Structure formats: C-alpha cells, structure tokens
Amino acid sequence: MSKRKKDLGSLLLSELLRQASSGSVFNHHRVAADTQYLAEELDAINTMVSAGELSEEQAAIHRQLRLNSLKIKLLAIEGVDSIVLERTLDGMGKVIRRFYGV
C-alpha cells in the first residue's frame, strides 16, 4: 500500500512538472515587467507635459488610458493562469483515475 502511494505521488509530481514545463504556471515575472513598463510610460507622459507637448488635462487622460491597458493585461494574465491551473488539475485528476483504473 505504501509503495502504491509513493508511485502515485511520483506520477502526480511528474504530471505537474510536465504541465509546468509546457506552459507558464506562474506569471509573476510578467506582472513585474508590465508594471515596470507602465512606470516608464507615465514618466514619458510627464516628459511630454514638461516639454509643453501635452496639457495637464490631456496628460490625465493619457495616464488613464495606460492604466486601463495595464488592467486589461493583468486580467489576461489572471485568466490564462486560471486556465493553465484548470488544465493542470485536470491532468492530475486523469493520472489518479488511470492509477486506480477508474
């Protein structure tokens, strides 16, 4: 019985690693990159205001557009992560069903 549990554990771990290698399960680095990009864009808007290319009113709308864009990207990351997680859990469920012949 103990041997069976170990075998199942190994199978589940290999399935998890297979899923993790086929797609990015965790995307925190992308969130960090997008946030960094937003900071650079906001800085560019401030530069345009300083240069007199944009009024404060225009700059506020530009900033809102950048924030909307980042929020849309974050929602996509959340959605894709959920789908990948769902796929991973499905894969592990299949391993368990195969293991017990269900």
Next chain:
Amino acid sequence: MNFFSITKNGLLAIILTVGGCSLVATSPYDSSADKAITKLHKQTAEFFVEATKPADKPGCGYSHYLPFYQNSKVAISSLLMRARSMADNSLTVSQLELLSSSYENLAQLHQLGCFTPAQVEELWVSFDASFSAILKLELAKKYAR
C-alpha cells in the same frame, strides 16, 4: 529521509501552493467574439494610421472622425452584451468594459484637439496592447485547455 518522502512533502507543498491560488472559472472559447475583436482592432489600426496626418491639416479634428467613434461604440456594446450573456466570463467582461472606457477617453482626448504624431504612437501602443491581451485570453480558452 529518502527520495520518496522528499517527493511526497514537495508534492504536498506544491498542491497547497496551487490550492492557494484563486481559480476563476472561465467560459468556453467564443469564435464570434474573437472575430469581432479582431475586426475592431483592424478598424482602430486604420483610424490611427489616418490620424497620423499633421495636426495643422484640415480634417484632423474629432468631428471628422465621428463615424469611427460611433462604430466603435456600437461594436464594443455588442461585444459586451455577448460577453455578459455567457456564464463564467467575468474576466473578459471586465476587459471589454475597460476597453470601452478607453474609447471614451480617446474621444475626450480628441475633443481637446488634434493628435500629434507622438501622441498617436503612444495611443496606438496602448490600444494594441489592450487588444493583444483580450485576444490572448480568448485564444487561451481555445488552445491552453
């Protein structure tokens, strides 16, 4: 402690980590939404190509582009209605609501004056990134499953 006990503990840790993540149910792929988003992206790209004309030239103002703003509003409204009617589609609905807000912001900005080439470039980058993210989620519903 042998290899298997490490594997078991590691597996338990991974399952607890994964279990700690929020799993948001997502709706199935919608090919009509995919096509409509791609079409709206093309219309918006055409608008920005057209809007790169010099700010001092006639026809650069908001009123000249009124049909674009009206068509975009209708397109996004249809997309939102379809997205809201599907179960477990809250993420896509939120994305489309933000995109709708971005079109309103674009119209407000245009009403303040003609766009400079630098502004057009910045605006296009922002809209292109938004469309890419919306399509990325929609296509993940199809291909990542």
